[in-house]
Amino acid sequence: MDGSLMTLHYDVSPTDFTRAGEASSDVKNKLKQLGVSPQVIRKVAIAMYEGEINMVIHAQGGHITVDILPTMIRMELKDVGPGIEDVERAMQAGYSTAPDNIRSLGFGAGMGLPNMKKYSDTMQIDTVLGVGTTVTMTVDL
């Protein structure tokens, strides 16, 4: 994207929990190498990890683009999953549509989107039922 100082791309593989978190972990290590403040790293890592897990649970994976801009980190998490039926409800803490087999793994507590909002400075959700969801989050530097 325009003005980006560095763009990072990650494919999130579907239903592979062993690999979920690889993208956010890589971003975290790169931000440490850049000398970004620990507070910002924390926000980016948590928000992005939640998003990454969501893509694995709900959307058969997808693609994450991270842009490092002069004043912020921008994360775009794009999937071609089922879409979110009721965004307002999905944003409520504790609400989850995760199936039982996912919950038995300890996921699906219904804190994904609320935590993404909590740890990012801006968050935008573009979703179309049956087409997919794009979540764009920014964290100010």
Place this chain on the structure above:
Amino acid sequence: MDTRFYHSVHLKKDLCNGCINCIKRCPTEAIRVRDGKAIIAGEFCIDCGECIRICSHHAKISRRDRPDILGRYKYTVALPAPSLYSQFNHLEDINIVLTALILLGFNDVYEVAAAAELVSEESRKYVADHPENWPFISTACPSVVRLIRVRFPNLIEHLLPINPPVEVAARLARREAVKKTGLPPDKIGVIFLSPCPSKVTYARSPLGNAHSDIDGVLAIQDIYPILLPLMKEAEKSPMDLARAGRIGVGWGGSGGEAAGMITSSYLAADGIENVIRVLEDLEDEKFSDLNFIELNACNGGCVGGVLTVENPYVAKAKLKQLNQYLPVSMTHKTPDIDNTDLYWTEPVEYLPVFRLGNSMMESLAMLNKVNRLCQKFPGLDCGSCGAPTCKALAEDIVRGNATQNDCIYVLKNHIHKLMDNANTLANNIFIGGDNAKEYIYILKQYITQLSSDISLLDASLNPSSGQEDGDGQEAD
């Protein structure tokens, strides 16, 4: 010397043959092989001792004191680590080990396990009183604290700001000795018997305190053979010296410190790779409902320290057997202690050693270059360049510590290209033409370049030839 990076782990240069075992094993990628010898980067090393464990040439060693250190003091007190007790077969009474230490020449002993019980007691209170910083991370393993200091800035606030048991033991031991003997404190030698290099480093350069009260550190593996015959002697009439219970002695194995917290919401991980995985997840806030996290760099906990002699899991089993005869805790045998002995007096601060440049813009340019270089490398992580991975080599290059030609694949491709060019040129020479002299001159230049590339290749394949041997660093 920068004391923030004092290290007990170092290289015995003449024994190093330049293989890549240690660079591959190092959890912080602190080691490189340059000119056929390993080099440890001080700012990255956390003294975990993994390189000592893996080096089959015994070229990695830990600084420590020798038993003759006892002669330097008028009165000496041994501080045995709980892991020491786990090294002996069929030991039923800790007093036998402690008495043997007296026979060895110490004037008194003060069990680290006894101080550990005080630390457990205080930790329980502190953790309960500070739910805002849950989960607390144990700070008894100095390598873990050092790792967090350079790699996990967001977890520093979770560090339990309480001194490790060995520090508390050192202070109590000195005070007791002064009281018993009337000697000035500096005439008393407080000597720790350590399972690991990490605590040797701690004694010289502690985190959380400006100075440590430990005067010297002996390795368990050094005193083990001396103690064995003395224990036979001590067995006949052991003195009553033990003052620790199950909680304190249990600290020697992974999970022991957590058991002393008397809580069910804890996690205990051991082995440096596992510790790193837990810290990564902790950083992403993947755990909830935990209030204590015990982390030990060594497999099995302190019993797995690289300066011990017994297999860590056998040692752990022995510790368990020994423990079943002990009372839960014996804090009634230790004197009252105040907070100045128990708590950190210096904050632990983040040292961003992994940062590439001095500013974010500079770092970005360097990271972009790292990514481009990685494309060029074969991605085999073969280690022939002396760096543990292709990415590490790329980072070394942008930091100015290596060149692309350190990669033998890049060098090999370069040689092929030079040969092709030289061949093309040779085929085009029209003998007798006006340009012949010029052609031959260029051809000669190619040959010169080729032979210099091949000598580079030679150098990286036979690194030790022509190198001067000898320990580059001063030994203690």
